[in-house]
Amino acid sequence: FTVDDTLASGIFVTGSSHITISNNHVTRAGKPTPGYVRAGISLNGTTDSLVSGNLADYNTDAGIQMDYGATRNRIAGNITAHNARRYARASPGIDVRSGGNTVEANISHDNEDSGIQIYAGAMNNLIRNNLCYDNGDHGIDVLRSGGQRIIGNSVYRNKAAGINVEGGSTGTTLANN
Secondary structure: OEEEOOOOOOEEEEOOEOOEEEOOEEEOOEOOOOOOEOOOEEEEOOEOOEEEOOEEEOOOOOOEEEOOOOEOOEEEOOEEEOOOOOOOOOOOOEEEOOOOOEEEOOEEEOOOOOOEEEOOOOOOOEEEOOEEEOOOOOOEEEEOOOOOEEEOOEEEOOOOOOEEEEOOOOOOEEEOO
């Protein structure tokens, strides 16, 4: 499917499990206005699901968002690009706010904020073999989220640190990046 010009998230899944979202183009979700920004693809309270092969671009929040309670999901082989609020640097390519997920083999570039961000107590995620470049903040950003495994990623030409780990993100492993 192509999902284009929505006021809400392009694809929104909540309180579900064993869902597959693959090979879609989700673009221009939300409005670049405070209170109206939306992710291209959003999982909330969703478990054991797969998001793969999607293009999420030009959305007003994250290209792909894993919100609170989204766990044991696999985000693989997606492209997230050019996501931006346009009034504040806050739209990443992939936004992970829950733990126990795998984010692998994605390409995230030219987003207003970081390529991939793990925030707000999203513990024990595996972030591997991703490519993050030309993003407006970090390539990969981890804040207040311990136990991350960040392995085999390529990051370059991001505006801030390539890989940033801070704010009590203890027990994080960085290897072969």
